[in-house]
Amino acid sequence: MGKLARKVAMVGAGMCKFGRNFPEKRNPDMWIDAWLDAVDKTDNGIEPKDIDACYVGNYSSDLFNHQGHLGPQMANLVGLTPKPAARFEGACASSGIALRQAVLAIASGVHDVVAVAGVECMTEQPTVNVTDVLATASDSLFEYPAGATFPGLYGTLASAHFKKYGTTAEDLMRVGIKNHENGAENPYAQMQQSIKDLMDSKRAKYEKQGRDIPEWEDEFDFLKSSSNPIIAYPLRLFDCSLITDGAACIFLTAEDVARDFTDEPIWIAGTGQGSAALSLHDRDSLTSFIATREASKQAYEMAGIKPRDVQIAEVHDCFTIAEILAMEDLGFYEKGKAVDAIKEGESKLDGALPINTSGGLKSKGHPVGATGAAQAVEIFKQMRGIAERNRQVKFDVETALTHNLGGSGGTCVVTVYQK
Amino acid sequence: MSENEKSFTIESYLEYIRNKKLMGSRCKECGATYVPVRKLCTECNTANMEWVEMSGKGKLAAFTSITVGTPYFVEKGYDRKNPYCFSVIELEEGPMVSGQLVGVNESEPDTIKIGTPLKATFLETDIKGETKVDLGFEPL
Numbered sequence A: 001m002g003k004l005a006r007k008v009a010m011v012g013a014g015m016c017k018f019g020r021n022f023p024e025k026r027n028p029d030m031w032i033d034a035w036l037d038a039v040d041k042t043d044n045g046i047e048p049k050d051i052d053a054c055y056v057g058n059y060s061s062d063l064f065n066h067q068g069h070l071g072p073q074m075a076n077l078v079g080l081t082p083k084p085a086a087r088f089e090g091a092c093a094s095s096g097i098a099l100r101q102a103v104l105a106i107a108s109g110v111h112d113v114v115a116v117a118g119v120e121c122m123t124e125q126p127t128v129n130v131t132d133v134l135a136t137a138s139d140s141l142f143e144y145p146a147g148a149t150f151p152g153l154y155g156t157l158a159s160a161h162f163k164k165y166g167t168t169a170e171d172l173m174r175v176g177i178k179n180h181e182n183g184a185e186n187p188y189a190q191m192q193q194s195i196k197d198l199m200d201s202k203r204a205k206y207e208k209q210g211r212d213i214p215e216w217e218d219e220f221d222f223l224k225s226s227s228n229p230i231i232a233y234p235l236r237l238f239d240c241s242l243i244t245d246g247a248a249c250i251f252l253t254a255e256d257v258a259r260d261f262t263d264e265p266i267w268i269a270g271t272g273q274g275s276a277a278l279s280l281h282d283r284d285s286l287t288s289f290i291a292t293r294e295a296s297k298q299a300y301e302m303a304g305i306k307p308r309d310v311q312i313a314e315v316h317d318c319f320t321i322a323e324i325l326a327m328e329d330l331g332f333y334e335k336g337k338a339v340d341a342i343k344e345g346e347s348k349l350d351g352a353l354p355i356n357t358s359g360g361l362k363s364k365g366h367p368v369g370a371t372g373a374a375q376a377v378e379i380f381k382q383m384r385g386i387a388e389r390n391r392q393v394k395f396d397v398e399t400a401l402t403h404n405l406g407g408s409g410g411t412c413v414v415t416v417y418q419k
Numbered sequence B: 001m002s003e004n005e006k007s008f009t010i011e012s013y014l015e016y017i018r019n020k021k022l023m024g025s026r027c028k029e030c031g032a033t034y035v036p037v038r039k040l041c042t043e044c045n046t047a048n049m050e051w052v053e054m055s056g057k058g059k060l061a062a063f064t065s066i067t068v069g070t071p072y073f074v075e076k077g078y079d080r081k082n083p084y085c086f087s088v089i090e091l092e093e094g095p096m097v098s099g100q101l102v103g104v105n106e107s108e109p110d111t112i113k114i115g116t117p118l119k120a121t122f123l124e125t126d127i128k129g130e131t132k133v134d135l136g137f138e139p140l
């Protein structure tokens, strides 16, 4: 497997506030916000004249916003016309792919500096349409007529994991509780509330309405109650990520010019990408993603590291079960053992291997095509020691990883970052 | 048209489903079986297939009970109070397929067990004067 022909650095990264931003903010508005945030976080500044190309990750502006051809549109908004600009699509891994393609273009010598965008505006559509647009990332021919929804596909994978490894609904809930705790510390997150905060606000609402105040013993009691209905057994509402509008921006440069922009470049030490059949029924396993195993193998080899060398990771928790699958398929834990580590608190902010310090897709939000780039933004902040509020990890991060999954595991991009 | 003249396309496979037959393709070179049908064998990279009918028997590999369904299933009458099961079935011939799981208690999904022996059933739905046929499975 290959090495990059020359080193590539991340010199700046930023994002807009994630949330239900439409109609106050649409893709062009959110992208400009993300761009300005990334320029602000580039130590020596960066200008359009420094940039050679714009790579845009977006899943489905066609169906969400009746707008295709985002590459030149996004480039123009930040003064990059007439430089090359293109959109990359791989469902929820779209901007992970854009980032990887930018790395490869810089390593090849064609470009020295690339701006990577991730943009998605989902709430222009009502929820039922959003669900239907997302379903086009699964197999339309055979899974869809059998009733598959996205939560349904992950519920199906969860049922197989429960059966094979004895994983339980409580194990899933621990992932959600942890990610909401982290998201509460992220001012860019859509849902800046822990599950306990949510319980308090529900109680307050019931009191105000003069209704009986629910007596939940703890978070698990709340998460097993009718306040957290089943969406696709065994997944409940709080096992699912959010419907989100958002944008993120990453500046990547060749080694030769990185220090024009910062004294502290973060190196893209490894990049890998894998694929799999769209349909679950055509896969080798219902409890593991082959695309994740492949992408991570490539990324580890390129970086010359082992899974145990990773100190923090942003993984693709589109559903709580997906975070567990990622922890196993990335090689952090043996199959079936991630839940024990979660129970011990290892993936918490103060644990041995903090995962999704940003709040993850679960709490930060999941504007599908922007997610991969937004994961890199969190890694940038953690490695620079500039994560907001109380979510900066307490040790110096030398090696970090992002895991960006498309659809129900048809695409995966894994990136390893080093100082 | 006789079976062996039928092209190995999605439409041929769906036409069999509409006629309530679960058919696959078997590679004449290496014996690999594909359901849904494929023309190209990705085990041995040849395109030398024959149609084979599946017994329709298999076992439940994984499933979910869905309360917030697709527009198609909402049109079929499913909702939060009346959920449906999406499932992956391992056929006795080896391949896995997707199908709706019926004849189970969808509202009590804890009672549904992975590994349960199943058989194929063809589910008819009348939508706007047209009868649709979808592959489903039910306990043996």
Ligand SMILES: [Zn+2]
Pocket (backbone or CB within 6 Å): B027, B028, B029, B030, B031, B032, B041, B042, B043, B044, B045, B046
């Ligand atoms: Zn063959």
